[in-house]
Amino acid sequence: MIQRKNAAGRIHLLVARVVVYTILIFLSALCLFSFYLLIVNASRSNAQLQAGFSLLPQGNFFTNLKNAWNDASINIPRGVLNSFLVAGLTAVLTTYFSALTAYGIHAYTFRGKKAVFTCIMAVMMIPPQVSAVGFVQLMTKLGMTNSFLPLILPGIAAPVVFFYMKQYLESVLPMEIVEAARCDGSSEFSTFNRIVLPIMKPALAVQLIFSFVASWNNYFIPALLLDKAEMKTVPIMIAQLRSADYSKFDMGKVYMFILLAILPVLIVYIFLSRSIIKGVTAGSVKG
Amino acid sequence: MKHPVRRLKRGGVSYVKWGYIFIIPFFAAYLFFTLVPQLMTIYNSLFENYRDGLNQVGPNFVGLKNYKTLFSPDNSGSIGFLKYFGNTMILWILGAVPQILVALLLAVFFTSYRLRIKAQPFFKTVIYLPNLIMASAFSMLFFTLFSNVGPINQLIVQMGWADVKIDFFASTITVRGLIALMNFLMWFGNTTILLMAGIMGIDQSLFESATIDGAGPLQVFFKVTLPLLMPILIYVVITALIGGLQMFDVPQILTNGIGMPDRTSTTMVMYLNNYLSTSKNFGMAGAVSVVLFLVSAGLSVFVYGTLTKRSRED
Numbered sequence: 262m263i264q265r266k267n268a269a270g271r272i273h274l275l276v277a278r279v280v281v282y283t284i285l286i287f288l289s290a291l292c293l294f295s296f297y298l299l300i301v302n303a304s305r306s307n308a309q310l311q312a313g314f315s316l317l318p319q320g321n322f323f324t325n326l327k328n329a330w331n332d333a334s335i336n337i338p339r340g341v342l343n344s345f346l347v348a349g350l351t352a353v354l355t356t357y358f359s360a361l362t363a364y365g366i367h368a369y370t371f372r373g374k375k376a377v378f379t380c381i382m383a384v385m386m387i388p389p390q391v392s393a394v395g396f397v398q399l400m401t402k403l404g405m406t407n408s409f410l411p412l413i414l415p416g417i418a419a420p421v422v423f424f425y426m427k428q429y430l431e432s433v434l435p436m437e438i439v440e441a442a443r444c445d446g447s448s449e450f451s452t453f454n455r456i457v458l459p460i461m462k463p464a465l466a467v468q469l470i471f472s473f474v475a476s477w478n479n480y481f482i483p484a485l486l487l488d489k490a491e492m493k494t495v496p497i498m499i500a501q502l503r504s505a506d507y508s509k510f511d512m513g514k515v516y517m518f519i520l521l522a523i524l525p526v527l528i529v530y531i532f533l534s535r536s537i538i539k540g541v542t543a544g545s546v547k548g
Numbered sequence: 549m550k551h552p553v554r555r556l557k558r559g560g561v562s563y564v565k566w567g568y569i570f571i572i573p574f575f576a577a578y579l580f581f582t583l584v585p586q587l588m589t590i591y592n593s594l595f596e597n598y599r600d601g602l603n604q605v606g607p608n609f610v611g612l613k614n615y616k617t618l619f620s621p622d623n624s625g626s627i628g629f630l631k632y633f634g635n636t637m638i639l640w641i642l643g644a645v646p647q648i649l650v651a652l653l654l655a656v657f658f659t660s661y662r663l664r665i666k667a668q669p670f671f672k673t674v675i676y677l678p679n680l681i682m683a684s685a686f687s688m689l690f691f692t693l694f695s696n697v698g699p700i701n702q703l704i705v706q707m708g709w710a711d712v713k714i715d716f717f718a719s720t721i722t723v724r725g726l727i728a729l730m731n732f733l734m735w736f737g738n739t740t741i742l743l744m745a746g747i748m749g750i751d752q753s754l755f756e757s758a759t760i761d762g763a764g765p766l767q768v769f770f771k772v773t774l775p776l777l778m779p780i781l782i783y784v785v786i787t788a789l790i791g792g793l794q795m796f797d798v799p800q801i802l803t804n805g806i807g808m809p810d811r812t813s814t815t816m817v818m819y820l821n822n823y824l825s826t827s828k829n830f831g832m833a834g835a836v837s838v839v840l841f842l843v844s845a846g847l848s849v850f851v852y853g854t855l856t857k858r859s860r861e862d
Contacts, residue, residue, distance in 0.1 A: 365570025
């Protein structure tokens, strides 16, 4: 009797596993399919692409790369450079100042501290689009259109990253360390830079990546502020590609443009996926 | 408790000012780049201020006229704002319902002690990948793949699945379907990881005792997992909804900003963007923003509630 029950249970489990793995493989294939086609098609010439569907790469990858890189109307090397500059600086500012703000609220007791914290939490979910009208007007008045500053400097105030850093500090920073540094005569500012920041390294790394990716992918605000060709970032160039007269394009080149736009993030992800995935949960649903 | 206070007095050093100094940059940046623009946006919504050809009209104070225009029928008889709010909600629901259901399912699979799924890091890496990909590039990719001359249509014809090519961008159902599919792909991995963390936070002994008491997997899920996961599930749903209200990059690039066919895939932020970048109508753009702000603010109150409730329970 027991044996029969065990055997039934084992078959049951086997069936369940087959079903579960099938679902997982199907969803993974769905996620990868479009990117796989992107890489295959970026390796095919325009004529090969017109000829029909193929799942196998062909030999035109480097020709397409050269054509896309040297294209006259879409200056992708410039776009990549601009995007790197904006995303890199934004990531550094966001991470540093979020950590500083979180430390300011975590380590000190001052009047209005609770109100300040509540304030940041309350504005955390307000989308940036709703202040875009005033933002564009203000930047136009200050002559800051076609400048990277209005894309980089707002990164200093990033409520979501602040919240993550605050959570992290609560779990890793014993105040005794800060007290000890004070006894050794360390100033408050250098205690933060030399002792607190190194302790926060894992959190800093995760948020550097996330804020870099967010800025790299950002389209809405940059598209409203940048219209000079030499200032455009990658997402704006992709939008330009979409609105161009499509039928006249060398499609191999179009696929190569798209691949170049996502490649930096793809490379970062391949190397750091484990810590990135850990970072997804650590901030929001820790409690 | 008394000890540190006494020591502080004897030392005569107060660190209070450093707390303020460290948070100044954040608040200065927030004030200048968000709060002031926010107030300017509200102010703008009360003015008539747009470009008509080469002529600049306004700014003239018109009170609530822009809001009235926003909620009154246009030439075609439909109320613009409500139409685009409706579009946004339909697009969101089409993507978010499968996103949350699939994520819930996967989170249960991954955390199941009985199933012991292998290669979990691989599956997680793959399903989270689309979340990091540039939305505008991802949309451009989908546009090229599904265009009339694109590989999907080539495949359909080559395999003989259909006699003629399918014009994916000519019908409401397929355009909305593509947008929903992309949003699903971009977010279900993220949601899976959040819900997994939630399930792993539940006391394991509850699952064990439920199983010993003879509860099947389905019963365990509906009677134990789901109720205990509820706070995180609510958090996930509302943050997804706030994200959904902001939907812009995917439909904007996929439809080249026109929300084809017949503006049935134009979202609220696309509507805002049209006023901002094309017609330079700051008055109407302001009114759209204020309404969008009020809706998001209302939802944020819920998120704030669930977050603070959780940290109070800690």
